[in-house]
Amino acid sequence: MxxxxxxxxxxxxxxxxxxxxxxxxxxxxxxxxxxxxxxxxxxxxxxxxxxxxxxxxxxxxxxxxxxxxxxxxxxxxxxxxxxxxxLPLLRPLRIVRIYESVQRRHAEAKPRLALYARVIAYSGMSAVLLGFAGALTVYAEERGAPGATIKTFGDSVWWTCETLTTVGYGDVVPVTALGRTVAVVMMAGGLALLGAVTGSFSSWLIQTFTLEADKEPPGTPPEAS
Structure with a gap:
């Protein structure tokens, strides 16, 4: 072996x-x-x-x-x-491996709805886990820090939702070095996970419509509007 x-x-x-x-x-x-x-x-x-x-x-x-x-x-x-x-709290980012497996199957003719659905589900679960881990880390570091606006775990969860979705209202922000470092990781993770979901769903739609177009006989006139 x-x-x-x-x-x-x-x-x-x-x-x-x-x-x-x-x-x-x-x-x-x-x-x-x-x-x-x-x-x-x-x-x-x-x-x-x-x-x-x-x-x-x-x-x-x-x-x-x-x-x-x-x-x-x-x-x-x-x-x-x-x-x-x-940084074991970042283990939810293993979604990258799953997304790569989808990319390797793009050339196959048959759309893999179950596979794409799993990618979307795993991305959502990873976003929740990554957000929870980030919220915990930021809350542990920010509470009690001078000038901190994140004073409760609820504040930290709200900030996490803003950051992962790249909304960023700015009502609560980390003030410590570690908190801001986590914020950068959360921003990158949010963009990557959103990209995995939208990319996988778009690829499945394209494959589905392509197969439907290939099944139409040559010379089929377009439907009258």
């Missing part, structure tokens, strides 16, 4: 465990941010779980690197994976 086959098998086996680990990681982080009155013992437990899930991400990345046989070029060829190991 060659390296590529072993790597593919590893990815298939780890997809569900890594998704579950991402949910646990995000859940533990959310509890630590939102439950301010949580007893210290429970806070330590959730922190240990957070680090354990992070360690699983690191092990997965190391195994993929080893199985790829790419040597030192692997991090350059898989930048997104490296970013998600450093």
């Amino acid at each position: 060659d390296n590529e086959t072993r790597l593919r098998h590893w990815r298939e086996r780890m997809e569900v465990p890594l998704f579950a680990a991402s949910v646990v990681f995000l859940g533990c982080y959310a509890v630590r941010v939102l439950a301010v009155d949580l007893p210290q013992g429970w806070r330590d437990t959730f922190l240990a779980l957070t680090y354990a899930m992070w360690a699983l991400f690191v092990v997965d990345y190391a195994v993929r690197w080893r199985l790829s046989g790419a040597g030192t070029s692997y991090p350059r060829r898989h930048v997104l994976d490296a970013v998600m190991v450093a």
Whole structure:
């Protein structure tokens, strides 16, 4: 079995465990941010779980690197994976891989409605997860900061909706360096996810209309208006 086959098998086996680990990681982080009155013992437990899930991400990345046989070029060829190991809250951005799989199927004759529908559904779910993670991070950093306008988690969620949809009313804005860094990531993520949804839906419509046009016999006169 060659390296590529072993790597593919590893990815298939780890997809569900890594998704579950991402949910646990995000859940533990959310509890630590939102439950301010949580007893210290429970806070330590959730922190240990957070680090354990992070360690699983690191092990997965190391195994993929080893199985790829790419040597030192692997991090350059898989930048997104490296970013998600450093910032596990960005794991919802794995929607990029799903969108790439749709792009590779554009040449097929039959429109794949189920596949396009899954891309749209996964994009929506990723937007929610990315927004929730961003809202948590910004709220944890902004609350109590001098001159902060994001003082509650509700303020943070409202700001997240503005940022992901690129509306930007400006009524609440981050004032800390980390908050503004998260804002840049959220803007880029919102544009990418919206592009995936609109691009996939438009491609499906084009394929559908193209097939209908190909089925019409040559020389068919246009319908009278």
